[in-house]
Amino acid sequence: MELLYASCIGVLVSCGVFLILRARTFPVVLGLTMFSYAVNLFLFSAGRLSLNKAAVLGYSSEYADPLPQALVLTAIVIGFAMTAFVVILAIRGRADLGTDHVDGYEVEVPVKKIIKKRKVKP
Amino acid sequence: MSQHLIFLPILIPMLAGVMLLMSPFGKTKMNRRITSLSLGALTLLVSIILLLTVNGNGTQVYAIGDWSAPFGIVLVADPLSTILVCLTTLLGFVCTLYASSGDDDKGNFFHPLLHFLVLGVNGAFLTGDAFNLFVFFEVLLIASYSLLMHGGQKRSTRAALHYVILNLVGSAVFLIALGILYGVLGTLNMADMAQKVSLLQGDDVYLAKIGGLLLLVVFALKGALLPLHLWLPNTYASAMPVVAALFAIMTKVGIYSMMRFYTLIFGEHAGELSHVAQNWLWWLALITIMMGSIGVLASKSLSKLTANLVIVSVGTLVVLISVQTVGSSAAAIYYLVHSTLVTAALFLIADIIGRQRGHVFDRIEAGPPMLQPKLLGVCFLIAGISVIGMPPLSGFIAKVWLLKETVNINNSEIFWTIYLLASLAVLVAVTKAGSTVFWNHSNTQKDIKAESVRPRIVNSMQLVAIIILISSAPLMTLFAGSLSEYSQSAATQLHDFNNNVNVILSGGK
Numbered sequence: 001m002e003l004l005y006a007s008c009i010g011v012l013v014s015c016g017v018f019l020i021l022r023a024r025t026f027p028v029v030l031g032l033t034m035f036s037y038a039v040n041l042f043l044f045s046a047g048r049l050s051l052n053k054a055a056v057l058g059y060s061s062e063y064a065d066p067l068p069q070a071l072v073l074t075a076i077v078i079g080f081a082m083t084a085f086v087v088i089l090a091i092r093g094r095a096d097l098g099t100d101h102v103d104g105y106e107v108e109v110p111v112k113k114i115i116k117k118r119k120v121k122p
Numbered sequence: 123m124s125q126h127l128i129f130l131p132i133l134i135p136m137l138a139g140v141m142l143l144m145s146p147f148g149k150t151k152m153n154r155r156i157t158s159l160s161l162g163a164l165t166l167l168v169s170i171i172l173l174l175t176v177n178g179n180g181t182q183v184y185a186i187g188d189w190s191a192p193f194g195i196v197l198v199a200d201p202l203s204t205i206l207v208c209l210t211t212l213l214g215f216v217c218t219l220y221a222s223s224g225d226d227d228k229g230n231f232f233h234p235l236l237h238f239l240v241l242g243v244n245g246a247f248l249t250g251d252a253f254n255l256f257v258f259f260e261v262l263l264i265a266s267y268s269l270l271m272h273g274g275q276k277r278s279t280r281a282a283l284h285y286v287i288l289n290l291v292g293s294a295v296f297l298i299a300l301g302i303l304y305g306v307l308g309t310l311n312m313a314d315m316a317q318k319v320s321l322l323q324g325d326d327v328y329l330a331k332i333g334g335l336l337l338l339v340v341f342a343l344k345g346a347l348l349p350l351h352l353w354l355p356n357t358y359a360s361a362m363p364v365v366a367a368l369f370a371i372m373t374k375v376g377i378y379s380m381m382r383f384y385t386l387i388f389g390e391h392a393g394e395l396s397h398v399a400q401n402w403l404w405w406l407a408l409i410t411i412m413m414g415s416i417g418v419l420a421s422k423s424l425s426k427l428t429a430n431l432v433i434v435s436v437g438t439l440v441v442l443i444s445v446q447t448v449g450s451s452a453a454a455i456y457y458l459v460h461s462t463l464v465t466a467a468l469f470l471i472a473d474i475i476g477r478q479r480g481h482v483f484d485r486i487e488a489g490p491p492m493l494q495p496k497l498l499g500v501c502f503l504i505a506g507i508s509v510i511g512m513p514p515l516s517g518f519i520a521k522v523w524l525l526k527e528t529v530n531i532n533n534s535e536i537f538w539t540i541y542l543l544a545s546l547a548v549l550v551a552v553t554k555a556g557s558t559v560f561w562n563h564s565n566t567q568k569d570i571k572a573e574s575v576r577p578r579i580v581n582s583m584q585l586v587a588i589i590i591l592i593s594s595a596p597l598m599t600l601f602a603g604s605l606s607e608y609s610q611s612a613a614t615q616l617h618d619f620n621n622n623v624n625v626i627l628s629g630g631k
Contacts, residue, residue: 032290039297046305071253075297078260085267086286096279104280
C-alpha cells in the first residue's frame with residue numbers, strides 16, 4: 001500500500017510540475033490542481049497509513065490520527081477557493097492580454113506582425 | 123473581557139469586512155468610507171490597548187474555544203507580535219484614509235478587501251500554531267490577489283497572474299513542509315514543536331531538516347528573498363500605489379515567520395537541528411542586498427525604486443535574523459518598523475508626484491513641474507533621508523544599531539562592506555531621483571499640451587495619510603530610547619526558549 005500511495009503522489013507531483021512549467025494558463029491551472037491533489041494526499045499520509053482503525057477514541061483498540069484528516073479538509077477547501085480564483089484570473093488575463101500565454105505576449109508575435117503587415121499592404 | 127482582547131485585532135477586521143459587504147454600511151461611497159475608517163480606527167485602538175497590556179503584564183496566551191495547547195489552536199501575543207499587529211493596523215488605517223480620497227472608487231470592494239488583508243496579517247502575527255499560520259497566510263493572500271487587481275488596469279493582470287501562480291505553488295510547498303514536520307514531530311503547536319525537535323533521533327532528524335528548509339523556501343518567497351524575489355518589483359509597481367503601500371507589511375510576514383521558526387523551533391535548543399537555516403539565510407540575504415541595490419540604481423520610476431528599496435530592507439532584516447543574537451533581533455525589530463513605514467510613505471509620495479506630473483507620471487526623467495513642489499519636496503526629503511539612513515532620522519539610528527550588533531560576528535567585514543556599499547547606492551539613487559523629479563523640468567510641446575489636463579492639488583486626506591507615515595521618522599528618533607528598550611525586551615522574549623515554551627503550553631499562566 002505504501003508503494004502504491006507514494007508512487008501515486010510522485011506521479012501527481014511530476015505531472016503537476018510539468019504542467020505548471022508550461023507557458024499557457026490552462027495547463028498551469030491544471031498543473032496547480034494536480035499539485036494540490038498530491039499535496040493533500042501527502043498531508044493525509046502524515047498521520048501514517050493504516051487499515052481498519054477508527055479516528056474516534058474508544059471504538060477500536062487502536063485508532064487513527066484524526067488531525068491530518070482535519071488538515072486535509074482545510075487544505076481542500078482553501079485549494080478549491082484558490083483554484084476558482086486562478087481560473088477566473090486566467091479568463092480575465094485571456095481577455096485583457098489577448099492571449100493565454102502567462103507572460104501576456106506570444107513568442108511568435110513577430111511572425112504574426114509580418115502576416116498582418118502583408119495583409120494590410122494589398 | 124480583557125482575556126478576549128487578543129482575539130479582537132482579528133475579529134474586528136473580519137466583522138468590518140463582512141459589514142462593508144452588507145447593505146446599510148456598504149451601500150454608498152460615503153457609508154463605506156465612514157464605516158471603514160471608524161472600524162479601522164477601532165482596530166488600531168484595540169491593538170494599542172493590547173500593546174499596553176502586553177507591555178505591562180507580559181505575554182498573553184488565548185486558547186481558541188478553550189482547547190488548551192498543544193491540542194487546540196492558541197493565539198500568542200508577545201511583545202514582538204503585538205508591535206507588528208500595531209504596525210499593521212496603523213498601516214491599514216492610513217491606507218484607508220489615503221484611499222478614501224478617491225482611489226477606492228475604482229472598484230466596489232476596496233474597503234472590505236483591505237480589512238480582510240489586515241485580518242490575515244494580524245492573524246499570521248498572532249497565531250501560535252503552524253497550520254493556523256498557513257490558513258492566515260491564505261486569507262491574506264487571497265485578499266492581496268484581489269487588491270492587486272483592484273483598479274482593473276490591463277498591465278496589472280499579467281503581474282497578478284504571476285503573483286498568484288507563484289504563491290499557489292508556495293502554499294503547496296508550505297503544506298508539504300507542514301506535513302513532513304507533523305509526521306515527524308506529531309504536533310503543530312510552535313512551542314510544542316520547539317520542544318520536540320530536540321528529541322528527534324535517526325532518520326527523523328533528516329526529515330525534520332527537509333521540512334525546515336522547505337519552510338525556508340516558502341518564507342523566502344513571501345519575504346522576497348533572493349532568488350525568489352523577482353515577482354516583487356513588477357507586482358508592487360503595477361499595483362495601485364495605496365495597495366503597494368499596504369503590501370509593505372506583506373513581506374514582513376515572511377520575515378516574521380522566519381524569525382519565529384528559526385529562533386524558536388530551529389534555534390539554539392534544537393539539538394542536532396539547531397541553526398539549520400542560518401548559513402542559507404546569511405548568504406542569500408547578502409546577495410539579496412546586492413541585487414536590491416543594483417535594482418535601486420537601475421530603477422526608472424519612483425515606484426520601482428521603492429519596490430527595490432523593499433528588497434534591500436528584506437535582505438538587511440534577514441542578515442540580522444541569521445545572526446541570531448538578542449541584540450541583532452532587537453535591531454531587526456526596530457529596523458522592521460522603520461522600513462515598513464518609510465517605504466509605505468515613499469509609495470504614497472510617488473503616487474502624488476506621479477499625479478502632478480502629467481504624462482511622465484513618476485518616471486525619473488525631466489517632466490513638467492509639479493503644482494506643489496515645496497510640499498512634496500519636503501515630504502520626499504524626509505522620507506528619503508530616513509530611507510537612506512542619514513542623521514538625524516530613524517533610518518540612521520536603525521543603521522548604526524544594526525552595524526553595532528554585527529561587529530563581533532564571523533564574516534562581519536563582508537556584511538559591512540556590502541551593506542555600506544548598498545547604502546551608498548541607495549543614497550545615489552534616491553538623490554538622483556529626487557533632483558531629477560523636482561528640479562529637472564522640460565517644456566516640450568507635449569508638456570504644454572498636458573498642462574491643460576493638470577490634475578488637482580493634493581487632497582487633504584491624502585496629505586494627512588502621508589504626514590502620519592513620514593512623521594514616524596522623527597517620532598521614532600525622539601522616542602528611540604523607549605522604542606529600543608521595547609524591541610530589546612521583545613527580542614529577549616523571542617530568544618528566551620524555556621519561558622516561551624512554558625508560557626505558551628501552560629496557557630499563559
